[in-house]
Amino acid sequence: MLAIDGTETSIKSFLRTLSPVDQVGAESRAAMLGTRSIKTTSKLWAIDTAISMIDLTTLEGADTPGKVKAICTKAVRPDPIDATVPHVGAVCVYNDMVRIAREHLDNNGGKSIPVAAVSTAFPSGRASLEVKKRDTEDAIANGATEIDMVIDRGAFLSGNLAKVFAEIVCIKEICGERAHLKVILETGELVTYDNVRKASFLAMAAGADFIKTSTGKVTPAATTPVVLVMLEAVRDYFQLTGKRIGVKPAGGIRTTKDAIKQLVLVNETAGPEWLNPELFRIGASALLNDLLMQRMKMHHGQYSGRNYVTLD
Amino acid sequence: MMKFEYAPAPESTAIVDIQSDYNLFIDGKFVPSKGGKRFATMNPANEQVLAKVTQGTAADVDRAVKAATNAYKKTWSKLPGADRGKYLFRIARILQERAREFAVLESMDNGKPIRETRDTDIPLAAAHFFYHAGWADKLEHAGLGANPKAHGVVGQIIPWNFPLLMLAWKIAPALATGNTVVLKPAETTPLTALLFAEVCQQAELPNGVVNIVTGDGATGSALVNHPGIQKIAFTGSTEVGKLIARSVVGTKKALTLELGGKGANIVFEDAPIDETVEGIINGIYFNQGHVCCAGSRLLVQENIKDELIEKLKRRMSMIRVGDPLDKNTDLGAINSKAQLTKIQELAQSGDTEGAERWSPECKLPEKGFWFPPTFFTGVSQSHRIAREEIFGPVLSVITFRTPSEAIEKANNTPYGLSAGIWTDKGSRILWSAQQLKAGVIWANTFNKFDPASPFGGYKESGWGREGGRHGLAAYLKGDM
Numbered sequence: 001m002l003a004i005d006g007t008e009t010s011i012k013s014f015l016r017t018l019s020p021v022d023q024v025g026a027e028s029r030a031a032m033l034g035t036r037s038i039k040t041t042s043k044l045w046a047i048d049t050a051i052s053m054i055d056l057t058t059l060e061g062a063d064t065p066g067k068v069k070a071i072c073t074k075a076v077r078p079d080p081i082d083a084t085v086p087h088v089g090a091v092c093v094y095n096d097m098v099r100i101a102r103e104h105l106d107n108n109g110g111k112s113i114p115v116a117a118v119s120t121a122f123p124s125g126r127a128s129l130e131v132k133k134r135d136t137e138d139a140i141a142n143g144a145t146e147i148d149m150v151i152d153r154g155a156f157l158s159g160n161l162a163k164v165f166a167e168i169v170c171i172k173e174i175c176g177e178r179a180h181l182k183v184i185l186e187t188g189e190l191v192t193y194d195n196v197r198k199a200s201f202l203a204m205a206a207g208a209d210f211i212k213t214s215t216g217k218v219t220p221a222a223t224t225p226v227v228l229v230m231l232e233a234v235r236d237y238f239q240l241t242g243k244r245i246g247v248k249p250a251g252g253i254r255t256t257k258d259a260i261k262q263l264v265l266v267n268e269t270a271g272p273e274w275l276n277p278e279l280f281r282i283g284a285s286a287l288l289n290d291l292l293m294q295r296m297k298m299h300h301g302q303y304s305g306r307n308y309v310t311l312d
Numbered sequence: 313m314m315k316f317e318y319a320p321a322p323e324s325t326a327i328v329d330i331q332s333d334y335n336l337f338i339d340g341k342f343v344p345s346k347g348g349k350r351f352a353t354m355n356p357a358n359e360q361v362l363a364k365v366t367q368g369t370a371a372d373v374d375r376a377v378k379a380a381t382n383a384y385k386k387t388w389s390k391l392p393g394a395d396r397g398k399y400l401f402r403i404a405r406i407l408q409e410r411a412r413e414f415a416v417l418e419s420m421d422n423g424k425p426i427r428e429t430r431d432t433d434i435p436l437a438a439a440h441f442f443y444h445a446g447w448a449d450k451l452e453h454a455g456l457g458a459n460p461k462a463h464g465v466v467g468q469i470i471p472w473n474f475p476l477l478m479l480a481w482k483i484a485p486a487l488a489t490g491n492t493v494v495l496k497p498a499e500t501t502p503l504t505a506l507l508f509a510e511v512c513q514q515a516e517l518p519n520g521v522v523n524i525v526t527g528d529g530a531t532g533s534a535l536v537n538h539p540g541i542q543k544i545a546f547t548g549s550t551e552v553g554k555l556i557a558r559s560v561v562g563t564k565k566a567l568t569l570e571l572g573g574k575g576a577n578i579v580f581e582d583a584p585i586d587e588t589v590e591g592i593i594n595g596i597y598f599n600q601g602h603v604c605c606a607g608s609r610l611l612v613q614e615n616i617k618d619e620l621i622e623k624l625k626r627r628m629s630m631i632r633v634g635d636p637l638d639k640n641t642d643l644g645a646i647n648s649k650a651q652l653t654k655i656q657e658l659a660q661s662g663d664t665e666g667a668e669r670w671s672p673e674c675k676l677p678e679k680g681f682w683f684p685p686t687f688f689t690g691v692s693q694s695h696r697i698a699r700e701e702i703f704g705p706v707l708s709v710i711t712f713r714t715p716s717e718a719i720e721k722a723n724n725t726p727y728g729l730s731a732g733i734w735t736d737k738g739s740r741i742l743w744s745a746q747q748l749k750a751g752v753i754w755a756n757t758f759n760k761f762d763p764a765s766p767f768g769g770y771k772e773s774g775w776g777r778e779g780g781r782h783g784l785a786a787y788l789k790g791d792m
Contacts, residue, residue: 020584021586029586036318041319042316042318043319263316267316272315
């Protein structure tokens with residue numbers, strides 16, 4: 001196990017044992033995996049797998065109960081005229097929409113689909129720990145079984161790692177058995193791959209069930225090299241501890257091609273054990289429609305266009 | 313557990329138009345040989361004959377040299393550099409336009425994966441023509457004197473591991489500097505050179521500036537010994553390089569040689585380990601290990617050996633071996649039966665001498681010539697697999713304890729072509745690079761090429777440099 005007791009010294013000395021990441025090498029490996037050609041049967045398989053991994057997300061200031069209900073309906077049955085399409089992995093909303101989403105899913109055949117709430121003063125993470133705790137408590141009380149928390153990037157970048165660690169431990173305690181904890185690193189603000197690797201290990205050691213790239217509010221978000229580095233981190237963490245942590249890229253994954261690249265990265269980096277919604281999710285909204293259009297094309301031989309999928 | 317199988321994604325061969333028989337390309341035309349027989353070139357991935365090409369005779373070589381001499385005297389040496397540059401730019405653009413055709417043909421004739429021909433061989437070949445096109449009218453600024461002169465007719469012999477790319481390394485600088493060329497492609501991979509001859513016609517390159525004579529070692533020997541040749545450029549084995557050096561001694565012919573190697577890839581304890589693993593893979597399994605500058609000796613610091621080997625095994629089990637035309641193939645076919653036998657024999661010596669062999673489980677196709685990605689641990693400096701060039705996907709793992717031991721082991725070889733250094737310390741990179749006796753040293757990467765960067769060897773790895781400003785010197789007589 002990892003020798004981290006929560007003190008600054010123990011965290012820093014552990015993170016120092018991590019191998020550095022070479023930027024050029026990581027980017028060229030990710031680019032090479034992006035050239036894999038996924039066709040015919042494997043493309044069909046990948047499309048359905050990607051759909052089942054989507055955290056169907058709406059995180060806008062202008063969200064309405066109607067919109068949330070609409071995406072819940074879509075989450076259960078992404079293609080209204082084709083029941084063979086799998087349901088998505090989860091629905092991801094802001095705190096105040098959790099109850100609406102939960103009830104709508106429960107009443108419309110979506111009992112097995114979890115509701116994920118973004119928490120801890122998402123997306124900036126700039127609030128007191130008390131507020132973050134209340135935010136999380138509230139989301140769980142309203143029916144969230146997945147919590148997507150953000151880390152305090154200011155603390156991380158200034159070297160106050162114990163603060164970041166303690167916050168994650170605290171939110172994990174609140175989640176307990178009631179909710180899965182996804183920790184958002186906001187890699188676009190961490191900038192270097194060394195930071196991504198360190199933050200990944202920090203989050204895993206503090207109790208994350210998933211590590212997630214981004215809030216979707218900052219660019220760049222889930223670039224392939226970032227996801228590669230995070231997948232290497234969960235693979236290595238498993239070697240160290242025997243525990244499998246999930247990965248969730250979010251932000252900027254809009255096309256079937258993007259999603260398939262992600263699955264290839266998972267397959268050839270963490271390994272096939274990670275290729276299921278328990279260990280890999282894709283945070284997205286527009287992606288689902290592109291997957292559905294590609295799926296229709298694979299099944300019917302022609303590309304129907306955007307009016308043949310529902311716009312929510 | 314769900315399994316992500318990649319369905320076959322073969323590149324179509326419809327784009328290439330392979331003729332059943334090929335003549336020689338002399339003086340701008342495809343002409344039949346004087347007395348030469350034909351021999352077959354096959355696809356090493358399935359042993360199917362692709363075409364029959366001509367065994368060039370001494371008389372054919374003579375004809376080609378005469379055509380090149382004539383072209384040099386009457387047209388090429390009279391053209392201003394800027395005009396030579398225009399032809400090179402034109403060739404470069406045609407190579408780009410016909411890139412897919414070249415990539416497919418190269419993959420079929422050589423056995424290397426389409427991913428590599430598409431992403432490496434062909435783009436780099438075009439880049440060499442673009443780069444040297446730019447030099448053609450600036451040679452007086454190359455630091456070789458105020459008015460450097462071409463040699464005249466250059467005889468060039470290239471290997472089978474990067475057929476079109478080696479052709480580009482040879483022909484582009486020769487033409488840019490004002491020489492004319494007789495080139496002999498390797499016996500097992502002549503097809504892209506013959507397609508390149510078509511490109512010369514398409515670019516309306518003056519007749520005789522480029523001549524391509526196919527054949528085996530006898531054809532090469534006729535070329536080397538022809539009195540009308542002013543300079544020889546050879547890339548291939550050290551054994552043949554020595555023969556050529558012997559026959560050129562005492563003549564006025566200039567000579568450059570790119571020969572074998574036994575590159576050391578040195579991994580220090582602070583290396584970025586995941587990227588290092590990629591670099592090791594790229595160093596020895598790129599192009600089936602048919603790379604003269606391959607990182608065929610892995611020198612790893614003893615305290616991280618176990619972790620590195622564990623990661624390497626895991627990564628190697630992801631290598632996809634099979635149909636070179638499948639876009640997802642990472643490791644293709646061994647180029648010939650003879651090469652496969654050589655690899656097998658050397659790997660066998662590793663077993664006999666007590667090293668421990670490891671390969672991932674992988675199903676090799678039944679037809680064709682195949683060897684799985686392999687490494688040996690427990691290798692010592694005195695093992696044959698630590699000394700001899702295998703030229704196949706076989707890595708020898710050797711450990712060291714201190715930086716100076718690493719350098720000593722790395723340099724303890726008759727070769728000196730390439731080396732790799734993996735460390736997070738900039739100072740250690742610079743220190744190691746100063747100590748290593750190798751022509752090319754990569755830091756935290758491997759097998760990266762650029763036309764602007766000179767390439768060549770120390771010791772038995774060769775004479776002279778190719779590429780960059782230094783490479784021009786091989787094709788010019790300075791007046792300094």
